[in-house]
Amino acid sequence: MKKKDYDSAIKHYTAALEVVPLNPIYLSNRAAAYSGQGKHELAKEDAEMAVAADPNYSKAWSRLGLAKYVLGDAKGAMEAYKSGMDAEGGGSEVMRKGYETAKKKYEEEGGDVGAPDEDTPRGAPGGGGMPDLSSLAGMLGGGGGGGGGMPDLAGLMQNPMMRQMAQNLMSNPDMMSNLMNNPRIAEMAQQFGGRGGGGGGGDGGGGGGGMPNLQDLMSDPNLADINFMGGGAGGGAGRGAGRGAPQ
Template sequence: MAASSKDLALAIIHFLTTSVANKTVSEEFAESVDVAIDCIADAFAVDKADAPTAVDGRSLLDFVNDPARAPAHSLIDEETKDKANALKGEGNKAMAAKDFDTAIAKYTEAIGLGASYAVFLSNRAAAYSSSSQHAKAVEDAKAAIALDPGFSKAFSRLGLAEYALGNAKAAMEAYKRGLDIEGSQPSDAMKRGYETAKKRVEEELDDCISEGEVAKSSGASQDASGAGAGTGASAGGFPNLSSMFGGGGMPSLSEMMNNPQLMQAAQNLMSNPEAIQGLMNNPALQGMAKQFLGGQGGQNKPKE
């Protein structure tokens, strides 16, 4: 069968694939369209993966809207197209050998010839990701998607690059769109990428919730401390004992037990071990304790 017929078959496949991806065809008929794509590919002995690069990357609508230009355009660029595909093949070999710099150079040379096909940009995005140039990978993947919204591999490249940049939510969304395009037969790589990104998004959400709870709890503790260190507190946050005793001398034990302010302060101290330790080291309190045990405390001693 003539090459032009195969090109047209690939253009039809490309049109149908894109129509499913951008929801031009409702999900109700998406599976039927997928079957039609497989039938066309088998009948014309073409590879569906070649659809984005067929007839110089032009869509079926280009032929319908501008039929006069279509044949000439295809013939003019045929030699360039072959050279670009050869460069792409060299880039693929370099990728297999993990020579990412060479792969980037080959893909860039092919694109420079005017072969700005989605597959070329997507391949270079993969090479950029492999060499840790993730921001450039995002740019190429998005450019590939703009050229061919139905090219699922471009979404996989975008998801990988976004995830590497720490953008888990953007990665998850990219993989989800890729899964939608692949339909009932999603690739393992797309599924793994989506699940990994989704798990990371959930972890980040849990972390945000936990941090919010800690901040709220810390704020409540500070408010409680501030309330305890308000009225009736001396320097250092300790109770102002002299104010509780009316500015007089050291009271007797019975007077202390009947003083509501002092009892409240004692309860507050018992609930705050750190405050108790600090209070025990307070020189003023130590002096008062000595006074109580010595002078004032003598009032309760039995007479000799």
């Protein structure tokens, strides 16, 4: 980040995401690189995917807040920063500053920040603790057996990160709604589909179509080394929370 070599950063994180498509750290860091290039719509898409994968990863909320603010969505930015403060359990100075800036802009536009939040039902998981995946299946182009190159949803659910993302989405209709229009979803589905949906292997392990063992990949020091845009301790994703996040 000090060198502002955003092209190289995007290249590295894109390569990493081809291996681990739902890694919230890689998505969030690529979002930061896109923001650095002024490509805020792409930054927003990546940040939305990151918070869907891990809502406790506060740095991703910060990057989503920045992208939405620059794109003119002051209310959305304010909400993203508020979610980031909640994830941090109090809010870093950076997160609070982002929230106050977005709040001020929203008020200038005539928004009423004093209005109580609507009581939105948050969706219940299905039987056995698993979510109702019909909406997610629709987002991925269907829940069938992978015809026409589309992924097999049952196979996708063998991926632990995909399972977690499904749980997060089904418990948060607003997040689900945002992702319905996110082209990264279709892109990710094609990635999984091209690998045969990862069928088999209980932990997303080396099942059909050459799907790699995700646990091994996550512990690969080479992938860890390219996280040069991360840093700082914090909650969510196991690494680098909102403190010190690039704004």
